[in-house]
Amino acid sequence: MSGPSLRPRRFAGRPPGALPGYVPGADIPTDDQRASSRAGSMWLVKAATGVLLVVFLGTHLVAQHFLVEGGLRDYDAVVAYLRHPVALVAELGLLVTVIVHAALGVRAVLVDLLPGERALRRATWIIGMVAMVSLVYGIGLTLVVLGG
């Protein structure tokens, strides 16, 4: 069945002889052991925060924008919203989950590029620091707004 075809197909299908699931670039040597030991270790956290984000981000978008006249809360409305305990919990929950989810996502992109061990460690450290700073900043900002 296989063999040289008379009219080679361009830009469609797969290369001759390739199986379904063929991936361009898959011939590039990979460190399978490292990839398998690291890539999946945080999937459950990502899935859990992802599900929580549907709830928290959905609440955020609807309450902060879609239900608001003009789509944007002015300062007094922002403060009034945050004074509501349920809203405060939802916003802080959103803050934590979105930061964790984003940090894991950015790291996953880097892991797939398979940089050297040292580069990946450094990148992970930077991502962690940005995440921590964002978290502290977000909580601090909430407290300032609530106090002011």
Added chain:
Amino acid sequence: MTRAGVRRRATAWMTPRWRDPGWYAFVLNRFTGLILVAYLLAHFVVLSRLTAGSEGWNDLLGLFGSRPFLVGDVLLVSAVIFHGLNGVRVILLTLGRGTRRSGLMFGVVLVASAALAALAAWGILFA
């Protein structure tokens, strides 16, 4: 891994030929995810204006309520909707559900995303 290897791996992602539907889903998920990360950081920066009180914050509302920003909001909400729906698909596949129908699920995700995004666009731009 050499630098050339990293570069080849990065460009190999961008080859749209010879792909299965799952690859398009993966790339769209990555693309929207990175956009959302960039927006998240910008959002944090903008929110710092809340510390300036009502003058500092309310002055921004006119800008963010303008047409170009609302169009940007539509694109952003569309990215959120796709990323979220595809995320549900990824979770199902990770749990081993519907692995034989992942392409069909991707189609459902695309259609549902388009419908919800159109609804959001109507709400943001015209309602």
